[in-house]
Amino acid sequence: MIPREWTKALAAVATLSFLLGLSPPVLAAPAGLPKNPLFALKCGICHRPQKDGRVRRLESMRKSPEGWERSIQRMERLQRVKLQPGEREALVKLLCQSLTLAPAESRKVFYALAGKDPREEIPPGKEKLKEACTRCHSYATIAAQRRTREEWLKLKSLHLSLYPALVYQLREIDWPMVADEILKSLAKTFPFETPEWKAWKKRPAQSSAGRLAGSWRVIGSQPGRGSYVGSLELKPSGDGDYEVKRTVLYEGGQEESWTGKGTLYGGYALRAYFSTSEGRTKGTFSFFPGGKTMEGSWLCMDKLYLAGDEIGHRWGTGEAKVLSLSPGALKQGSSHVHLALQGIHLPTSPRPADLHLGPGIAISKILKASPGQLVVEVEVQGNAPIGERHVTVGKASGKGILVVYDRVDYLQVVPEFGLARVGGQANPAKAEQFEAIAYNRGPDGTPHTRDDLRLGPVKAHWSVEEYFYSPEDRDVEYVGKIDQNGLFLPSAEGPNPQRPFKTNNVGNVWVVATYRPDGTDQELKAKAFLLVTVQLFLQETMN
Amino acid sequence: MKKRISTRLLGIVLGGAWALFLPLSGLAQAGQEWIYITTLPNKIVVLDGEKDEIVREIPLRGTPYYLTATRDGRKVFVITGRRQYIDIIDAEQGKVVDSITLSQEKSKARFYGLAASPEGDRLYINVLTSREELDELVAEPPYVAMVDLKTKKVVGTIPVPYGIGALFPLSQGPQVYAFGRDLYTLDPVQRKIVRTTGLAHPQIGGEGPMNALPFWTHYVKDGLFSSPYVEGGDPVTHAPKIGLLLFDTVNGKLDKIELGPPIPIFSAVVSPDRQTAYGVFTQLTVVDLKEKRITKAVPLQASYYTLDVSSNGKKLYISGAAPEVVVMDAGSFQVLKTIPLPGNTFDLRVIPREF
Amino acid sequence: MKHVKAINLRAQALEARAKGELPDIYALQMQLPMSCSTVFDPGWEVDGMFGLAGLCQPMENDLYGCSADCWWPAQVPDELVNYPGWSDQCSAAVRDWQKIKFIQGGP
Structure with missing residues (x-):
């Protein structure tokens, strides 16, 4: 955030100084952050060390790899930082060496890091946070950060500067005042220093990056397709990167084999990209301390309804x-x-x-x-x-x-609240995969109680019914179609001249599953609410 | 209409219709007033108030937001340039003749709400500033700037809370009223808020907090300013209600009318005779201000942000959002004309031509 | 903040839902900007009552009202600060919506 000409001049000085092995204050490798020429050149001009050697701002916050990626993208967008291919990833890797979440902290927001719809549980007592923050972004966006108090408090100014209209949009609250209150509270909930972080900082040195190498037993499931088992092979390819081979066999008998390149951030967070027959697929893996177990999630970025969750155990370590x-x-x-x-x-x-x-x-x-x-x-x-x-x-x-x-007592359609987005022409559509889950009433004999037994997904008949909202909106005719595997495919975006106001193919409907358990003449039925809403025009790395 | 028209074909049809209204050379016959509509990507389209035809397109430096004018209509002010500029239009010449910005290299001053003084010598602007430091962005406290239009210098500032969307200098008296989450009375001499009338903070027992978005409210003439509000609900039923705020820019008196359960009203305007209020969104809602009740709901073909009334009260001009302006008879509520415009629209004002 | 809660139609709807059907979930966030909309201020993806009838019709009419003012910065590129000029190629969205660019992350 300094004049452009200074930036150029300082960049030249930085390069020269690095080549000469000089380290004037501006260019000194930040304490904690390893000395790095790319950082010095691209970030160090504005992000300088303080008296205590810590780089102001940066070394007062910790973020997920996705969080740092977004910050760097913002610097590229607004501060004219020019990066070559691969440099953004290199900077994220560098920052995550000493300024990321501890594995235990990351686990709580794993769903969001993996790019899933955050159907979130916002902790009780956080009503103000819900009013002031999570209308625009997920709770995980907050919970995936750790900051010093000073850094939390700066977020008010950042938001008012980047998004000045927010005080008008969220006008039913006094946003600046509420923000102060919330940020003070977040400084206590998510401080920079935490016991989890202290413990993780003592982890083995980066040289043991290859310690996750080897073969992992993987067990997982994909909504709409069922469970699978298989393996994940990790082969170190230098500098914390891995070649990743993932082979799984679905319960229906189909095998899938993907190979891709993975990068390990912060010693435990692996992000791998695969080219599959369905499109570019991101794998998000988190290895637990000890290097024996992991959790993973994958998402096809071209077809967002294709996703799965899995766990992994490393062969040759741990118990049976x-x-x-x-x-x-x-x-x-x-x-x-x-x-x-x-x-x-x-x-x-x-x-x-x-x-x-x-x-x-x-x-x-x-x-x-x-x-x-x-x-x-x-x-x-x-x-x-x-x-x-x-x-x-x-x-x-x-x-x-x-x-x-002994028998299937009832069905449940999941997700209970579905969200699809029209699209497919200029913007990506978002389909929604539903599943009908069969339940037994459980040992207590009463259905819908805690001891009910989840029997798993069943093959149901699927249909879409009108959800009464506004008279004669006839949403069912316009919003899209559901197939007999429970996949709702929304209609195209754009105004529809056949609808009143030429409105879009949006609406709210019921998604209905009917199922007749084998050997019975009883028909079970369950339904879920589906909102088919407008397309996104922007998709940030993580929300 | 049941017959399906492809959107592409629709585009061609509308585009063709638009071509018929491309700028005419010179001015149409002088009307009593002009209708200014801010449209994307970067222009103001001007309708003649008599023939309801496009007479001008005035290019601007960027996307225009909201506009106002001096009371004689000679100067028109429009917020543009990512809210960091006010382009000043000479209505007679039909072009931008000057501009105002308070941004500097390291500080971006954005404008939310503006009004010209009754004498036309001063602009009041609500300003939100963000300052760039080496490694952070710092939002500075908001203020209302008083800008002398001759020198374009800020002659004074008044600190205000966040959230102000509209400013009303009273025609009788020195005060300027600022609408935000509450209604603030500003004293330009003492340069401070001298009174706060609660909207978000209700002052009458049993009333819920009110929530209004006074963006489409940059009035030119004296009269009744109106904005819809949603009231959070009374303490017993908690049911939300919608109503109209009415603010008299002559004497500063604030009133409100409850209309009942929420209905689609995005912004509202009052007829010059102060008898009728019109609310607009996906329908036109007509409110009898004496009876204090809705007398008519007229369906519209799309949703619109805003509308204004001709000075004789006989015509309504409806636009904002959709790339068109609808001219409607204020007696029969028949659509007289729908004029396609080159881009999506933001604001529309009927501006007198008293020069 | 009882008085705020009352205005917040969507939050109310959510809370009612949460109480009845999903007792452990305080709010379903789902990347929806819940409770952004009031009746006269359309929300981006859902109106105050979990429907869409309260939104701008069609949404292309309102699109630049959102982008020009960073009204929904997580869903629509804001032209005020982050993505200036996004709408330049397509001034009348309802006619030329196919030309509107989708922005996938990145600078």
Whole structure:
């Protein structure tokens, strides 16, 4: 934010000084931030060290890789910072070495970092924050930052400078006053120094970046397509980068194999990009301290309804575990059921007696056994008690991954509040993938209580019905269509001359699932609200 | 209309219609008033108030926002240039003759609300400033600037709260009223707020806070200023209500009319005889100010931000948002004309031609 | 801030929803700028009652009212500070909406 000509002159000095090995105050490598010529050249001219050696502002805040990326993009946009391809990523990597979230802090906002719709739980008592902040951006945008008090307080001025109309838009509150109040509170909730951060700072040096290398057992699910198992292979390619190979097998039998390039930020946050048959896909992975487990999420940036969540366990480390079962729900009285147990470090030559699935389930045969998977045949007695089962195979165990039920009692459509956006011509459309989840009433015999058993997604019949909002808006005719896999595809954007006011193909409707469980004549029905709204014209890295 | 017309075809049809109204050489016959409409990307389109035809297009430095004028209509002021400039138009010459900015290299001063003094010698502008420092942006406290139109110098400033959207210098008396979350009475001599009338902070027991957006309110003549408000609801039912604020720019008296449950009104205007108020959005809402009730709702073909009334009260000009202006008979509510405009629109004012 | 809450129609609707159907979720944010709209001030994606009838019709008419003033900076490029000139190629959005550029992150 200094005159352009100064910028050029200082850039020249910075380059020269770096080449000569000089470090005048302006160019000194920031304390904490490693000395870096790119930083000195592109950032260091305005972001200078203070007396204590810390770079003013920057070293008083910590952000996710996505958060730093947005900040750098803003500097490119507004401060005329010119970056060559790859330089933005290099700066994000540098900043994340010492100024990012601790893994435990990142975990709470992982959904947003992964680019998911933040269906957020805003903590109770934060009504003002909801009024003043989260109408425009997600709560995760806030919760993915740690700042000193001084830095939190500066956000008021930043917002009033960048978005001066906000005081008019949010006029039912006194925004400047409320902002002060909220920012003081955020300074306490999300301070720069935290116990999690102190602990993470003591992590092994960057030289052990290859420590995540190897093969990972992956278990996950994709709404609309079902669960999958597979592997993630990480091969270091230098400077914290990895070649990533991901191969998964869906429960329906289809295999997908992706290869891509990943960058590790802050020692635990891997961001990988894959070119898949559906389009460019971003993988967001977070490795937990210890390097034995991780959580991951992926999103096809060209088709935003294609997404999945997964967990990973590293081969060769950690204990034996049963991670998932397919099917995960067994009906009383079923016989000759082939049950696949997915896990890691499973015994390779188990006897039926080594498996325990709880009372009323007998293991008749072991069909396949490998360290990652065990396939068995089971018989479920007609009087096997309904409820959740604790599964063990030798020393390996898994909780909450198997239930026994007698019948499907009700359905639930998820998401309960769907959001789709018209598009497909000039702007991306956003489809919404719905699922019908079957439930059993649970051991207490009363449906819609805490002990209800989730039986998993079922193949339902899908339809869209009018949601009464305004008389004769006939939204159902215009907003789009749902397929028999629960995928709602919105109509195109733009004014529609057939509608009153030539209005857009937007509206609100019910999405209805009907399902008849096998062997019954009872039809179950459930519905969810779907808002089909206008397209986005801007999509920032993370919101 | 059931027949489907492709949007592309629609574009060609509208574009063709627009071509018929391209700038005429010279001026049409002098009317009593002109209608100024700010349109994208960077111009003001002027209609003659008698024939309701486009007589001028006045190019500006950038996207125009809101406009006002001196009371004789000789000078027209429009906020433009990313809100950092006021272009001054000489109405007779039909072009920009001067401009005002308070921005400097390291500080951006943006204008939200402006008004000319009754004498036409001074502009009042609400200013929001952002200063660039080496590594941060600093928002400075808002103020109302008093700018001498001869010298273009700021002759004084009055600190004000955030949120002011409209300014009204009283025709009788020195005060300037500023509409924001509340109504503030500014004293230009003492250079301070001398009185605050609560809108967001209700002053009458049992009333809820009011919420208004006074953007389409840059009046030129004396009269009743009107803006819709939403009231948060009374303490018993909490039901929201909509109504009209009425502010008399002659004597500074503020009144309001409750209209009931929310209906689509985006901005409003009062007829010169002070008998009728008109609200506009996806419909035209007609309010009898004596009866204090809605007497008519006229469906419109699109949504519009704003409207104004001819000085004889016989015609309504409806625009803002849609790239067109609708001329409507204020007696029969028949659409007299819909004139396509080159771009989306922001503001529309009927400006007298008393020179 | 009881008095503010009362104005906030969408928040009310949300809270009612939250109380009835989703007891643990205080607010469904979903990148919707919840409760931005009042009846006469259209919200970008949803009006005060979870519908769309209260919005500008069609939205292309209101698009530059949003962009010119950073009214919805997370959904529409703002031309006041961040993306000046975004609307220059298409002045009448309702006619030429196909020309409007989508901005994917980045500078």
